[in-house]
Amino acid sequence: MRSVVYAQTGGPEVLQLTEEAVPEPGPGELRVRVVRSGVNPTDWKSRVGREPGTPVDPSQIPGQDGAGVVEAVGAGVPASWVGLDVWLFEAAWKRRWGTTSEQTLVRQTRVATLPDGASYDVGAALGIPFITAHRCLTVAEEGPLRLGPGTLQGRTVLVSGGAGAVGNAAIQLGRWSDATIIATVSSAEKAQLAAAAGADHVVDYRRQDVRDEVRKIAPHGVDVVVEVNPQANAGLDGGLLAPGAVVATYADDGGGAEVAVPVRTSMVRNVRWQFVLVYTLPAAAKARAVDDLGAALLDGAIGVGERHGLPLHHFPLDRAAEAHAAVERGAVGKVLITP
Numbered sequence: 001m002r003s004v005v006y007a008q009t010g011g012p013e014v015l016q017l018t019e020e021a022v023p024e025p026g027p028g029e030l031r032v033r034v035v036r037s038g039v040n041p042t043d044w045k046s047r048v049g050r051e052p053g054t055p056v057d058p059s060q061i062p063g064q065d066g067a068g069v070v071e072a073v074g075a076g077v078p079a080s081w082v083g084l085d086v087w088l089f090e091a092a093w094k095r096r097w098g099t100t101s102e103q104t105l106v107r108q109t110r111v112a113t114l115p116d117g118a119s120y121d122v123g124a125a126l127g128i129p130f131i132t133a134h135r136c137l138t139v140a141e142e143g144p145l146r147l148g149p150g151t152l153q154g155r156t157v158l159v160s161g162g163a164g165a166v167g168n169a170a171i172q173l174g175r176w177s178d179a180t181i182i183a184t185v186s187s188a189e190k191a192q193l194a195a196a197a198g199a200d201h202v203v204d205y206r207r208q209d210v211r212d213e214v215r216k217i218a219p220h221g222v223d224v225v226v227e228v229n230p231q232a233n234a235g236l237d238g239g240l241l242a243p244g245a246v247v248a249t250y251a252d253d254g255g256g257a258e259v260a261v262p263v264r265t266s267m268v269r270n271v272r273w274q275f276v277l278v279y280t281l282p283a284a285a286k287a288r289a290v291d292d293l294g295a296a297l298l299d300g301a302i303g304v305g306e307r308h309g310l311p312l313h314h315f316p317l318d319r320a321a322e323a324h325a326a327v328e329r330g331a332v333g334k335v336l337i338t339p
Contacts, residue, residue, distance in 0.1 A: 001019070001101065001103045002101070003017075003019075003020055003101035004016065004018075004062065004100040004317060005059040006056060006060055007056050007060075008052075008053055008055050009047060009052050010049075010052040010053060011048070011052070012044070012322070012328070013321060014047065015047070015062070015321045015324065017317065023103065023104075024072070025072055025073055025074035026075070027074050027075040027076050028074060028075075028076050028077060028107055028108050028109075029073070029077070030073050030081055030107075030111055031070070031072040031103055031104070032070055032071065032086060032105075032106055032111070033068045033069045033071050033102065034067075034101060034102060034103065034104055035066075035068040035124075036066060036068070036123065036124035036336050036337070036338060037063045037065070037066045037098075037099035037101075037124060037336065037337040038064075038065035038066060038067075038124035038127060038128075038335075038336055039063070039326075039327045039337060040064060040127075040128045040129065040165070040327070041251075041328075042064060042128065043062045043063060043098075043327070044324045044327055044328045046060075046092075047060075058096055060092070060096055061097055061099075061100055062098045062320075063098035063101075063104075064088075064090050064091055064092050064093065064098065064099070064127060064128055065087075065091070065099060065124055065126065065127030066087070066088040066104070066123075066124050066127075067085070067087045067114060067120040067124040068086065068120065069083065069086070070083060070084050070086055076108075081108075081111075085114040086111050086112060086113055086114055087111075087112055087114050087124065087126050087127065088106050088110060089110055089128065089290075090110050090127070090279060091104060091106045091110060099124075100317070100320050100339070101317075101339060102317070112293070112294060113294070114297075115294065115297045115298050119304075121304050121312060122304045124336055125165075125310065125334045125336070126302075128278055129166045129169045130169040130173070130302070131278050131286060131289045131293070132166050132169070133166050133167075133170040133173055133226065134169075134288075134289035134292060134293065135285055135289065136226045136248035137177070137179075137224060137226070137248075138288070138289075139246055140223065140224060140244070140245075140246045145285075146291075146292055147176065147292045147296070148177060148295060148296075149177065149178060150178050151178070152174060152178055153179070155223040156179065156180045156181075156182065156217070156223050156224075156242075157170070157174045157179045157180070157181050157182070157226065158182045158184070158214060158218075158224070158225045158226070159181060159194075159199070159225075159226045160225065160226060160227045160228050160229060161184065161185070162183025162185050162190070162193075162194035163185050163186075163189075163190035163191075163193045163309070165310070166228065166250055166251070167183065167194070167228065168193070168310045169302075170226040171197040171199050171309070172198055172296075172302045172303075172309075173292075173301075175301075176296055176301035179224075180201075181198060181199045181200050181201070183197075183199040183201070184203050184204075185202060185203070185204055185205070186204065186205060186206050187204065187206070189332075190332065192309075193306075193310070193311070193332070193333075196307060196308060197309030197310070201213075201217050211236060211239060211240065220242055221241050221243070221245060221269075222240050222242060223244075224245065224246055224248065225237050225240070225245070225246070226250070227248060227249040227250070228250065228253050229251070229252070229253040230252065230259040231252065231255070231258075231259050232253075234260055235260070238261070238262035238266060238271075239262075239265065241265075241266075241269055243271075244270050244271070245271050245272070247271070248274045249274070249275050249276065250278075310333055311332065311333030312333060312334050312336060313326060313331055313333055313334065314337075314338060315335065315336070315337050316337070316338055317338065319337075320337055323335050
């Protein structure tokens, strides 16, 4: 089989296309023929590592997310899995076997069935972004723990970076759950994408005063903030929160190691500042997210492509380095690799 691997950390150039034996699944594992591999920022950040040039032994196949067909199962996994369309998440977390390969091995706990009618494109786009967004929307003290029609009715969600992968996922899931969605973006093009995803209101922070615009829409404050850049936005967020609100931060696009939280405002309003990393989520939260994403797929409530506000960029396996570089440059939409 063909796989893309890296044997040392560094830039996209360390990715090499190789031939290796098709692996046999061990206990609790499935072998999946990968039809699509999704590329996330964590993929290139892991590839770069803390110090470029560090040897990686054994060589690593990158790619946390993907979609494909189960070919074989190991001991303890029901044979009924064989032949099913599935989507994968966290395939390469503390493992060699990522999704940038014609076949890969994945733990049963990191596989979910792909409903009839759901494309491999959407399956490969779910994983890290959608589970992250689900967590951001379900960490408020009073819940809900699950998403679905009506679960966020009467609540206002502010999505920072509404054209990004997690931002898009938060908008789609929030819309499905009947929240009022306000998204911030940096251009007219991204505003169109956020609106296509289902945002009720879109604010261009380069041209509009976010504080004034949000207060017009939600005079009593927002209930949830899905935050991509806390270093830049913590002060702004603090002034827009309703009592009991939560700021769920899943990234540090500002690039700083620390963030200044407005203490007095947060204290008076009993606000929660929640940090989110999908890989270390509680198992129960992750399981709820996977179940809810399956329900959303069955409802036809989430999707990919221009009409869902998430343009697709396809690359063949031998151009995996270009796919990584595109994500590293901040490509708008979802980058997918086709083994």
